[in-house]
Amino acid sequence: RCAHYPNSSFFYDLCDELGLLVIDEANIECHSSYDLISREHIFASAFLDRVMRMVVRDQNHACVIGWSLGNEAGYGPNHTMAAGWIRGYDPSRFVHYEGAVHSEWCQGPNDYRRPDGPLATDIVCPMYPTVEEMKEWAEKIAPEIGETRPYIMCEYSHSMGCSGGGLSDYWNLIKKTHGLQGGFVWDWIDQGLLKIDDSGRSFYAYGGDYCDCPNDANFCINGMVASSRKPHPIMQEFKKCAQPVGFASDNPNSGFITVCNWRFFTSLDDLIGTWALRVDGFSIAEGEFDLPDIAPRTSETVQLPISRRLAELPMSALGCKEIHLDLAAWQEEHEVAREQIVVSRGRPLPLPQHYFYNRDISLGSATKKTGNTMILDSGGGLKILFDAKLGGLTQIKSTEGEIILSSGPRPNLFRAGTDNDGVKLWTGQLESKPLGTWLLNGLDNLVLEKPSIREDRADLFGLRDFPIVVTSADVVGCPGATTYPGISMAESLQASKDLPSRIEIGRWTQKVAVLPDEAIYVENEIDIRAQLKDLPRVGIEFTVPAKFRGTSFFSDGPFENYSDRRYAAHAGVWEEAVANVLDEYVVPQEQGNRMNLRWLLFSEGKMVGGVKDSKARNQQELFEEKNGEKLLVEPDGPVEFTVSRYSDNQLFGARHNSEMEPSDVVYVRLDAAQRGLGTGSCGPQTSPQYQLHSGTYRVAFRLVIQR
Numbered sequence: 213r214c215a216h217y218p219n220s221s222f223f224y225d226l227c228d229e230l231g232l233l234v235i236d237e238a239n240i241e242c243h244s245s246y247d248l249i250s251r252e253h254i255f256a257s258a259f260l261d262r263v264m265r266m267v268v269r270d271q272n273h274a275c276v277i278g279w280s281l282g283n284e285a286g287y288g289p290n291h292t293m294a295a296g297w298i299r300g301y302d303p304s305r306f307v308h309y310e311g312a313v314h315s316e317w318c319q320g321p322n323d324y325r326r327p328d329g330p331l332a333t334d335i336v337c338p339m340y341p342t343v344e345e346m347k348e349w350a351e352k353i354a355p356e357i358g359e360t361r362p363y364i365m366c367e368y369s370h371s372m373g374c375s376g377g378g379l380s381d382y383w384n385l386i387k388k389t390h391g392l393q394g395g396f397v398w399d400w401i402d403q404g405l406l407k408i409d410d411s412g413r414s415f416y417a418y419g420g421d422y423c424d425c426p427n428d429a430n431f432c433i434n435g436m437v438a439s440s441r442k443p444h445p446i447m448q449e450f451k452k453c454a455q456p457v458g459f460a461s462d463n464p465n466s467g468f469i470t471v472c473n474w475r476f477f478t479s480l481d482d483l484i485g486t487w488a489l490r491v492d493g494f495s496i497a498e499g500e501f502d503l504p505d506i507a508p509r510t511s512e513t514v515q516l517p518i519s520r521r522l523a524e525l526p527m528s529a530l531g532c533k534e535i536h537l538d539l540a541a542w543q544e545e546h547e548v549a550r551e552q553i554v555v556s557r558g559r560p561l562p563l564p565q566h567y568f569y570n571r572d573i574s575l576g577s578a579t580k581k582t583g584n585t586m587i588l589d590s591g592g593g594l595k596i597l598f599d600a601k602l603g604g605l606t607q608i609k610s611t612e613g614e615i616i617l618s619s620g621p622r623p624n625l626f627r628a629g630t631d632n633d634g635v636k637l638w639t640g641q642l643e644s645k646p647l648g649t650w651l652l653n654g655l656d657n658l659v660l661e662k663p664s665i666r667e668d669r670a671d672l673f674g675l676r677d678f679p680i681v682v683t684s685a686d687v688v689g690c691p692g693a694t695t696y697p698g699i700s701m702a703e704s705l706q707a708s709k710d711l712p713s714r715i716e717i718g719r720w721t722q723k724v725a726v727l728p729d730e731a732i733y734v735e736n737e738i739d740i741r742a743q744l745k746d747l748p749r750v751g752i753e754f755t756v757p758a759k760f761r762g763t764s765f766f767s768d769g770p771f772e773n774y775s776d777r778r779y780a781a782h783a784g785v786w787e788e789a790v791a792n793v794l795d796e797y798v799v800p801q802e803q804g805n806r807m808n809l810r811w812l813l814f815s816e817g818k819m820v821g822g823v824k825d826s827k828a829r830n831q832q833e834l835f836e837e838k839n840g841e842k843l844l845v846e847p848d849g850p851v852e853f854t855v856s857r858y859s860d861n862q863l864f865g866a867r868h869n870s871e872m873e874p875s876d877v878v879y880v881r882l883d884a885a886q887r888g889l890g891t892g893s894c895g896p897q898t899s900p901q902y903q904l905h906s907g908t909y910r911v912a913f914r915l916v917i918q919r
Contacts, residue, residue, distance in 0.1 A: 213235040213237060213280065213292075213368065213396040213733055214234065214235065214236050214237045214280075215237055215283060215367075215396075215398075215399065216237055216239070216241050216282065216283040216284075217237065217238070217239035218236055218237065218238070218266045218269070218270065220723040221269070221270075223275075224236075224273040224275055224276065225363050226272055226525070227273070227275035228273055228274050228275045229767040231275075232275055233275060233277050234275045234276050234277065234594075235276075235277065235278045235279070235308055235396075236266055236270050236276050236279055236280065236283045236613065237266075237279075237282065237283065237308075238248065238262045238263045238266050238279075238280060238281055238294075238916075239262050239266075239282070240259060240262055240263075240281065240285050241284055241285050242285045242286070242825060243284060244282075245454045246284070246285070246286045246319060246443060247286030247287070247288065247316075247317050247318070249286070249290070250284065250285055250286040250287060250288030250289075250290045250311075251286070251288035251289060251290070253291075253795075255290060256289075256290050256293060256424060259290040259291070259293065259295055259596040259694065259785075259831040260290075260295050260297060261406025262780065263279070263294040263297065263298065264297065264301075265281055267298060267301060267302060268407070269844040271302060271745055276305065277306070277379050278304060278306040278307065278308050278334075278335075279302070279305055279306075279307055280308040280309060281294050281295060281305075281307065281308070281309040281311075281332060281333075282309070282438060283310070284310070284311070284319060284362060285311060285315075286311055286319075286564060287309070287314065287316070287332065287336070287345055287830060289310040290327075290471060291309055291312070291332045291554050292332050293312065295307045295332045295333075295345040296329060300647050301647035303533075305608030306334035306335060306759035307332065307333055307334050308333055308335055308337050308364075308366065309332045309333040309337070310333075310337050310339050310366040310367075311332070311339065312326070312328075312329040312330075312331070312332040312333040313326065313329055313333070313336060313338050313762050313803050314326075314351050315336065316659075320321050320529070322338045322339075322341065322345070323566070324336065324338075324349055324353050324354075324357070324359070324478045325353065325357055325885070329363070331534045333361075333830075334351070334361060335361050335362050335363070335364050336359065336361050336363045336364070337363075337365065337366040337435060337751075338363075338365060338366070339364075339366055339367045339368075339598045339742070339893035339895065340367060340370065340891070340896065341363070341365060341368070341369055342576065342731045342896045342899075343378065343381050343382055343385055343896075343898075343899070344633045344849070346363065346365075346382070346385060346386075346389075346392060347385060347389070348649075349613065350385075350389045350390070350391050350392055352875060356413060356878075357566060358607055359391075360393075361833075362391055362393045362722075363391050363392050363393060363541070364394060364395055364396075364563070364845075365394070365395025365396065366395070366396055366499040366683060366765075367396055367397075367398040367437075367895075368382065368396070368397065368398070368891075368895065369382070369396070369397045369398070369450075369891050369894045370398050370434060370445075370599065370891045370893050370894040371393075371397060371398065371399065371434050371435055371436050371444070371446050371633075371891075372430075372431070372433065372631040372632065372798060372893040373430075373433070373434075373630050373631035373632070373794075373797050373798075373799060373801050373893070374445075374630045374632075374772075374801055374802055374803050374889060375446060375630065375633070375775050375889055375890075375891055375893065376436075376445070376446030376449050376450070376775045376777045376888030376889060377435075377573075377632070377634055377774065377776035377888045377890040377891060377898055377899075378451075378714060378777075378779060378888070378889075378891065378892070378896070378898075378899055378902075379397075379446070379449050379450060379453055379779070379889060379900065380453055380777075380778075380779035381685070381776070382395075382453075383453040385455075385601065388449050388879050393469050397433055397436060397450060397824055398434060398445035398894070399434055399435050399436075400435050400436060400437060401435035401436070401438075401439070401734050402416070402432075402433045402434070402435040402437065402438050402798060403432040403433065403435070403657055404417060404418055404419075404432070404433055404439040404798050405418075405439070405440070406439070406746065406818070409868075410500070411592070413700075413870040414870065415798075415868040416433075416439045416440075416798045416868075417564040417717040417871060418430045418432055418433055418798065418799075419431065419432065419442040420588070420637075421724075423617055424551070425853070428638035429638060429700075430631070430635070430636065430799045431635070431893075432604060432825070432896075433797075433798045433799065434631075434893070435651065436450060436898040438711075438796075438798075439910060440612070440795075441800065442795075442851060444748075444796065445771045445773070445796075446777065446848055448771050448780045449777050449779055449780045451780065452550070452779050452780035453772045453779065453780075455548065455549035455550070456473070456474045456475045456548065456549065457470035457471065457472065457473065457474065457476075457480060457483065457503075457548060457549035458470060458471070458511075458549070458551065459471060459472070459549075459551040459553065459902060460472070460551075461553055462539075464518060464553045464554075464555045465518065465519060465555060466515075466519055467515045467516045467517060467518035467519050467538065467545060467815070468512050468513055468514075468515050468599060469513065469514050469515070469516060470512070470513050470651060471485070471503060471504065471506060471511060471512055471513070471514055472506075472510075472511040473507065473508055473509065473510060473511065474509070475505040475508045475509075476509065477508055479505050479506055479508065479509060479636050480503045480504070480505070480506050480507050481503070483503050483541045483542060483543055483548060483813050484500060484501075484502070484503065484541070484542050484543075485500065485501045485502065485503045485507070485514075485539065485540070485541055485542075486498065486499070486500050486501070486539070486540045486541075486542060487499055487500075487501060487516050487537065487538065487539050487540075488537075488901075489518065489519075489522075489535070489536075489537055489555075490534075490535065490536040490537075490783070490784060491525065491533050491535050491537075491830075492533050492534050492558070492766065492786050492830070493534070493536075493766040493783060493785035493810070493811075493826075494784075494828060494829050494831070495538075495659045495784075495825070495829075496521070497521045497716075498713060499517065499669035500739055501514060501516060503541060506834040508848065510626070515628070518537060522535070522555070524579065527565060530556055530559070530776030531559070532558055532559060532811075533556065533558045534556065534557060534783065535554075535556040536552050536553065536554060536782070536783050536784075537552070537553045537555055537556070537905050538550070538552050538782065538784075539551045539552070539553065541823050543706060543797030548875070550780075550782070552599065552783065557805070563734050568773075571906055580663075581655075584600040584601055584663060584664075584665055584676070584679060585597070585599045585600075585665075586598040586599075586665055588681065588726065589611075589876065590726045590730060590732075591726075592730040593610055593611050593919075594608055594609070594610060594611070594616070594732075594917065595608070595609045595610070595731070596608050596726070596732065597609070597620075597765060598620075598664040598665055598681055598683065598722070600663030600664055600667075600683050600685065601660065601663050602619075602620075602622075602659070603615075603619075603620055603621070603622030603683070603722075603818060604620060604621070604622070604665070604681075604683030604722035604723065604724065605620035605621065605683070605724050605732075605734060606619060606620045606734070606794060607620060608620075608816070608915075608917070610919070614844065615883075616756070616757075616917055617754060617755075617758055617839070617843075617915070618754075618756055618877045619733055619751065619754055619755045619877070619912075620754050621722065621736055621752040621754040621882075622658075622660070622720075622752060622754070623658055623660075623687050623720045623736070623738055623751075623752060624658075624751050624753035624860075624881060624883075625650075625655045625658060625687075625689075625699070625717065625740075625747060625748065625750060625751075626650060626655040626656040626658075626747065626748060626749070626810045626860055627748040627749050627802040627859075627886070627887075628800065628801050628802050628859055628860040628861075628862075628864040629647035629748075629801060629802065629864060630801050630802050630889060631647075631766075631799065631801065631893040632759070632889055632891055632892040632893045632897070632898070633645060633647040633650075633748065633802075633887075634647030634648055634699065634701060635645060635701075635893060636699050636701045636702070636778075636799075636864065637699065637701075637799070638698050638700055638701065639700045639701070639704055640704075641701055641703045641713065641900070642701055642705060645892070646703075646746055646748070646887075646892075646897070646898075647701065648701060648704075648705075649746070650700065650747075651690055651691065651692075651701065651705050651750055652705065652708075652711075653683070653689045653691065653715045653744065654688075654689025654690045654691040654714070654715050654717075655692065655717075655719070655748065655862070656690050656694060656861060656864065657689060657690040657691070657692075657693040657694050658687055658688070658689055658690075658717065659688050659690055660685035660686070660687065660720070661688050662685060662686050663683065663684070663685040664683070664684055664685070665681065665682070665683045666681070666682050667679065667680075667681060667682075668680050668681075668682045668716045668721065668723075669823050670725075672733070672805070673727075676751075678725060678854070679689070679725065680724060680725045681723070681724045681725075682692065682721065682724075683718075683720070683721070683722045683724075684719070684720065684721045684722070685720055686716070686718075686720075687718050687719065687720050687738070688714045688715065688716060688717060689715040689717050690713065690714055690715075691705065691711050691712060691713075691715065692705050692706055692708075692711050692828045694861060694865075696861075696865040697865075698867055699864065699867070701709060702865075704866075705850060711796075714763035715743065716730065716741060717744065717778075718738060718739045718740040718741050718906075719738075719739065720736065720737070720738050720739075720766065721736070721737045722734065722735065722736050722737075725733040727914070729916075729918070730916075731915060731916045732869055732914065732915040732917075733846070733913075733914050733915075734912065734913055734914075734915065735909065735911075735912040736752050736911045736912065737909070737912075738750055738752075738884075738908070738909045738912050739907075739908045740905075740908075740909070740910075741906055741908045742905060743867075743906070744903065744906050745889070745903075745905050745906065746846065746898075746903050746905065747849075747904040748802075748887050749852075749881075749883045749884055749885070749887060749888070749889065749902075749904070750883065750884050750886075750904060750909040751852070751881060751882050751883030751884055751885075751886070751909075752881075752882055752911050753879060753880065753881045754845060754880050755875075755877035755879055755880065756814055756877065756878050756880060757878070758781060758790075758857070758874075758876050758877055758878055759812035759816050759817075759841075760790070760815065760816060760840070760841075760843060760878055760880040761790050761816065761817070761818040761819060762788075762789055762790070762814070762815040762816070762817050762818070763787070763788050763789070763790060763812060763813065763814060763815075763855055764785065764786070764812075764813040764815070764826060764834055765785070765786055765787075765788075765789045765806070765809060765811065765812040765813065765853070766783075766784070766807055766811050767783070767784075767807065767809040767810065767812075767853070768782065768783055768805045768807040768808045768810070769782070769783075769784060769786045769806050769807055769823065770783055770784065770786045770823040770824070770825065771808070771823065772796075772804050772805055772806060773805065773806055773807050774805055774807070774886065774889050775807065775885070775886065775888045776889055776890065776898065776902040777888070777889075781806075781807065783808065784824075784825060784826075785823075785826040785828070785831075785834065786823050786825060786826065787819065787823070787824055788822065788823040788824070789820065789821070790818070790855055790856075790857060790878050791856075791857065792857055792874045793874075794856075794869050794872070795868070796866070798816060798869075800858075800862075800863040800864070800866040800868070800869055800871075800872065801864075801865075802860075802863070803810070804854045804855065805849070805854050805886060806852065806854075806857060807852050808850040808851075808852075808855060809847055809852065809853045809882070810846075810847070811831075811844060811847070812840065812844070812845040812853060812880075813834070813835070813838070813844050813845075813853075814840050814843040814844075815838035815839070815840065815841075815844075816837055816838075816839065816840030816841055816842075817839045817840060835918070836850070841917070841918065841919050842915075842917075842918040843915065843916070843917055843918075844883075844916040844918065845880070845913055845914075845915060846913055846914040847882065847911070847912070847913045848912035848913060849912070849916070851882045851883060851884060851911055851913075852882070852883040852885065853880070853881060853882050853883070854880075854881040854883075854886075855878060855880055855881075856878070856879045856881075857874035857877075857878060857879070858872055858874065858875060858879065858915075858919055859879055860877065862875070878901045882911050882913065883911070884909035884910060884911050885903070885909065886901055887902065887904050887906050888902025889901070
């Protein structure tokens with residue numbers, strides 16, 4: 213959709229050549245006089261002139277399938293006049309206009325029953341409906357009114373910053389529901405302009421960066437593709453939703469795979485298939501296969517040599533290890549479609565009872581406690597420091613004084629708001645957006661009150677009365693305790709009257725044990741009070757020295773993913789350097805999350821480039837590849853995680869990436885859950901099933917230090 217005016221004629225030449233379908237849109241928009249100009253007779257000739265010039269100029273382009281009467285200009289007789297002219301001049305194409313599905317004199321809720329709507333639009337083309345609204349239209353409204361026009365969203369999934377939440381939910385409904393035919397994601401590309409600051413650092417500029425006033429700040433930065441032409445992660449999600457080939461299997465162990473051709477006109481004879489078998493995230497076997505000559509909108513079955521490969525695995529592996537089958541369709545070097553099928557979900561193996569036999573089950577060779585602090589000597593060359601006021605386990609050092617854990621795990625409930633959480637550079641959103649609520653509750657400034665630390669015993673890994681260190685404290689938020697100059701939403705908070713100094717958040721308890729193999733077990737329980745709703749995340753954060761520059765991890769990936777934007781993410785073992793410079797989003801914000809972490813390895817070896825699939829065949833082989841000191845994090849059950857050289861407060865307090873300097877530590881965030889992304893910068897907020905509310909959350913993990 214050419215929003216919101218006709219493009220250069222060269223664009224249509226390109227679309228003719230590539231086979232892209234285009235809705236051409238007239239240059240008509242009038243926010244400041246919404247619903248007025250479309251009714252004024254003195255503007256009738258201007259309406260018709262702009263529509264006529266568009267149609268006459270572009271009528272011979274095969275790519276154009278429909279004509280749009282403009283955007284957000286109300287609805288009146290000037291529109292119906294222009295629609296009538298188009299239908300008389302070019303009856304071969306449909307007419308589109310979103311304003312004709314609104315109530316009169318507003319840009320508010322959609323009115324699908326409006327009787328005069330069909331005069332100006334041949335399709336039902338609302339802007340930013342929810343999935344639930346679409347479902348109601350298809351199942352209830354359309355049958356009741358005898359609607360025969362197709363439903364095509366003129367805009368949806370507003371892609372501003374870290375966005376695209378719920379995109380697969382839209383497409384799951386579209387693919388299975390008659391009458392729903394898709395829509396146009398807003399929008400294609402970030403419209404930032406490359407600029408150099410006074411220190412010689414480059415950044416992408418937006419509203420206000422040229423001393424322009426008034427401006428809409430970063431509201432021009434809302435594309436699936438960056439200004440640098442690098443696809444954002446949402447593009448991976450959209451590609452998966454729109455891919456023209458599907459793979460499925462009811463019994464993948466047999467190797468029988470159903471291949472679906474979702475194309476409308478051509479077969480799959482131009483594509484080649486590939487497969488890979490993953491065991492616990494590592495690829496152990498790969499191959500190619502020919503895709504059948506499948507007719508459009510049909511499917512056929514192929515057989516792959518999977519059963520033979522599975523038979524080569526030990527019998528115990530089939531029940532205990534995660535096994536996935538990766539499938540893809542390629543056209544030369546381009547991946548057209550991909551799918552991952554679960555062969556075996558596996559299950560974690562409990563530590564055998566003999567693990568503890570003949571071992572000295574004590575806290576360590578020496579424990580020294582002074583007030584709220586405690587130092588534990590593990591007996592294996594590690595000193596573990598505790599401080600209740602600073603958050604329980606605060607540091608791990610070698611006996612030589614080398615820091616291994618810079619700061620220990622403590623509660624973390626804040627994220628550097630995405631643009632959907634709230635546009636931080638705008639005023640007027642403190643009370644209306646989730647980000648404002650988080651700031652008003654002081655989630656960006658958590659402190660621990662009434663801390664206590666003690667030695668205790670607990671049942672652990674099937675062993676009774678295992679010695680542990682327990683830290684507990686009340687978690688309190690301090691609204692406005694940190695200032696963020698230049699961030700409009702935060703400045704609005706500072707200007708608020710009667711801002712409370714503290715907000716009770718909940719209760720935090722941490723249990724730490726040194727296991728017989730020198731691994732350190734850390735369990736965190738966070739009880740969030742009932743009054744708190746729609747939280748950004750619930751988890752813990754700790755830091756490790758910046759020398760740990762490389763990460764390897766078994767999680768969903770390879771690109772970032774969130775609870776409502778994970779359809780394209782597949783389980784695997786991935787490797788990635790900890791980035792010193794952030795460049796994913798123009799405005800610093802939450803980013804880099806990955807779901808379902810099974811384990812995370814930090815290593816000292818230098819890594820280059822972006823995220824990549826590990827070439828190792830198993831975990832031991834991967835560990836042996838890494839030089840120097842290593843730190844392994846093994847969660848007790850899948851968690852979400854983020855690794856960054858920047859704190860959330862740094863990200864939230866910056867307008868551009870060039871303003872930030874990387875910290876001298878690496879921040880590690882493990883979340884029991886994180887809020888989904890939604891599309892709330894201009895559209896529906898995060899759906900209820902992806903929101904977090906009060907309750908008890910748990911994050912537990914083992915730290916294994918290899919020196």
